[in-house]
Amino acid sequence: MSEALLEVRRLKKYFPINAGLLNRTVGYVKAVDDISFTIQPGETFGLVGESGSGKSTVGRTILRLHEKTSGDVLFKGIPFHGLPKTEVRKLRPKMQLIFQDPYSSLNPRIRIGDAIGESLLEHGLAEKDELRDVVLDVLEACGLSSYHYSRFPHEFSGGQRQRLGIARALVLNPDFIIADEPVSALDVSIQAQIINLFQKLQHTRGLTYLFISHDLSVVEHLCNRIGVMYLGSMMEMASRDELFSRPLHPYTKALLSAIPVPVPRLKRERIVLKGDIPSPANPPSGCKFHTRCPLATAQCKELVPEFRLVGDDHYVACHLV
Amino acid sequence: MSIPTTAGRPEKAIRALDVSDSLWRQSIRQLRKNKLAVAGFAFIAFMFLICFIGPLFSPYADGKINPANMHQPPSAKHWLGTDLLGRDVLTRLLQAGRISLTVGLASMALSMTIGTVLGIVSGYYRGVVDQIIMRVADLLFTIPGLPILFIMGALMSDWKIPTDYRLYLVMLMLSIIGWPGVARLVRSQMLTLREREYMQAADVLGLSDKRKLFRHLLPNVFPLLIVIATLSIGGAILSESALSFFGLGVMPPTPTWGNMIDAANNVIDFEKRPWLWIPPGLAIFLTVIAINIFGDGLRDVLDPKQNTSR
Ligand SMILES: Nc1ncnc2c1ncn2[C@@H]1O[C@H](COP(=O)(O)OP(=O)(O)O)[C@@H](O)[C@H]1O
Ligand code: SF4
Ligand SMILES: [Mg+2]
Numbered sequence: 109m110s111e112a113l114l115e116v117r118r119l120k121k122y123f124p125i126n127a128g129l130l131n132r133t134v135g136y137v138k139a140v141d142d143i144s145f146t147i148q149p150g151e152t153f154g155l156v157g158e159s160g161s162g163k164s165t166v167g168r169t170i171l172r173l174h175e176k177t178s179g180d181v182l183f184k185g186i187p188f189h190g191l192p193k194t195e196v197r198k199l200r201p202k203m204q205l206i207f208q209d210p211y212s213s214l215n216p217r218i219r220i221g222d223a224i225g226e227s228l229l230e231h232g233l234a235e236k237d238e239l240r241d242v243v244l245d246v247l248e249a250c251g252l253s254s255y256h257y258s259r260f261p262h263e264f265s266g267g268q269r270q271r272l273g274i275a276r277a278l279v280l281n282p283d284f285i286i287a288d289e290p291v292s293a294l295d296v297s298i299q300a301q302i303i304n305l306f307q308k309l310q311h312t313r314g315l316t317y318l319f320i321s322h323d324l325s326v327v328e329h330l331c332n333r334i335g336v337m338y339l340g341s342m343m344e345m346a347s348r349d350e351l352f353s354r355p356l357h358p359y360t361k362a363l364l365s366a367i368p369v370p371v372p373r374l375k376r377e378r379i380v381l382k383g384d385i386p387s388p389a390n391p392p393s394g395c396k397f398h399t400r401c402p403l404a405t406a407q408c409k410e411l412v413p414e415f416r417l418v419g420d421d422h423y424v425a426c427h428l429v
Numbered sequence: 430m431s432i433p434t435t436a437g438r439p440e441k442a443i444r445a446l447d448v449s450d451s452l453w454r455q456s457i458r459q460l461r462k463n464k465l466a467v468a469g470f471a472f473i474a475f476m477f478l479i480c481f482i483g484p485l486f487s488p489y490a491d492g493k494i495n496p497a498n499m500h501q502p503p504s505a506k507h508w509l510g511t512d513l514l515g516r517d518v519l520t521r522l523l524q525a526g527r528i529s530l531t532v533g534l535a536s537m538a539l540s541m542t543i544g545t546v547l548g549i550v551s552g553y554y555r556g557v558v559d560q561i562i563m564r565v566a567d568l569l570f571t572i573p574g575l576p577i578l579f580i581m582g583a584l585m586s587d588w589k590i591p592t593d594y595r596l597y598l599v600m601l602m603l604s605i606i607g608w609p610g611v612a613r614l615v616r617s618q619m620l621t622l623r624e625r626e627y628m629q630a631a632d633v634l635g636l637s638d639k640r641k642l643f644r645h646l647l648p649n650v651f652p653l654l655i656v657i658a659t660l661s662i663g664g665a666i667l668s669e670s671a672l673s674f675f676g677l678g679v680m681p682p683t684p685t686w687g688n689m690i691d692a693a694n695n696v697i698d699f700e701k702r703p704w705l706w707i708p709p710g711l712a713i714f715l716t717v718i719a720i721n722i723f724g725d726g727l728r729d730v731l732d733p734k735q736n737t738s739r
Contacts, residue, residue: 173629200635212626217452217648226644227634260452280634 119179141340154331204277210269466726480526489517536603544611552619566609582677652731
């Protein structure tokens, strides 16, 4: 196997819960609790799970928007989290993030041309006089027009704003892009356009993606491999085809059964999960999924299932597999 | 601004031009629709004009004392009558306006400068510096403003500070009272802005602290600063008037609206010579009201919360 572009090893991110007059730490939200995966160059890795399962925190912690609690992140073999600040800044152009809400991720007072171009100046990647051309090129590559250059973010539609977010990341010519639910805030009709844009850019620029979504059907089109997260832990991880044809974890099965299928005859039995996702501040003992798992046994309440290899690059954490 | 290439679709080109207005221009357009705010602004402008230009046309601008002419009621010669020393009340009112407005502006400028710098340092760098600045601000904030001003005013009288200097000291005192409020607002705005997603985007893009501060944070604090600045002029004018009214601020013969009312603080003046105290009273009242109305209008259109939460 070639060298992984990104390797996440036993990553943990616990947010302290502070309370009381003295603002003492009374506990932790275990948003990311011992997650490992690797992403090969050119691949798209999908991270799925219900809202609150810690997907965004994985993405943000990889990029050091949060400081990790423990674990390692290797980018092209470089231990990104061990680097001093100046070195981190130098690597920034290579790893970019696309936000779920493109509007709040754009400064309302900065014109689009400046918003996209400023990082180039900052990293010395373009001279002032060529800046405009570089930005116009990237706008065009993202399906926007030159007259958008001097506009403000509020003058765009949701889909266009997400194109802006993509353009802003793309202008730095990154190798790796984390897309945190980039289409969840958009109309269904526009989602497909943006997903197509992601695919096109991957082909033309050889990008590697970590694509985060709560919707398995979105991930299905785009990803080579998929990891399923629940309450900060990885439940199952496999190639797309394997996961969709032979899901092993009860949680994955439940998520898959919720995808609407166009041909009614093929309809899988719908597994409805009872209750809500528990709080990551106080996760269930044993298998974190046992409070909602239709197959849970007494053993599940006590023993944490190991995340283990069960087939060809197919990992799962469940006692019954 | 470049004209968009939408040949054959003129209505679209026009729209493209006008929607590209900056947030500033949009805000001004919105503000113009607020009749009350426009009236407030017009009154403030009028006040400044007549106070700074009016006395140039007055035959009584030298402020000469003329006891033979004392306590004249309003007449064609003296539109607002004369005072105890026979000086023209209208001329003095306008000259006092110069002082009061200048004191308001200058102490606003000073407290804004101190408050903004300290607020930004506090909110951006946090840590120990923030703790120190905010504790000092809290201290000044918890003690009510007027009593401190009175104590400082009394001290100035004790130390027999010359009248000319008192003017500057009053401005300084008002700024010392004023900056903590400014610093707090600026700091909390900085803290809110720091958490905005576009600041996280700036981190991911690897932007320097300098760019984050000057290109991303400050422009978003600026609207708030304008609103605070406007409102604090009104506050400063009011405080100066109160101070001077109690004889602790700017001293006669330098006129201010406050000490003009003070000069009429006996029953006879109050009952028989309303031209001595009604004009300065009204001047204070109307100016401060106008400033506050205009400031409120500004807040409505410039409040960053409104502009970004769409
Ligand atoms: N900055 C933060 N501080 C404290 N708790 C956080 C923070 N960010 C996320 N969390 C918590 O971590 C958990 C996972 O959140 P998140 O990563 O946003 O999940 P997802 O993206 O899968 O919806 C949630 O319980 C959330 O409340
Ligand atoms: S370990 Fe038990 S509770 Fe957890 S998913 Fe498997 S069967 Fe369900
Ligand atoms: Mg999320």
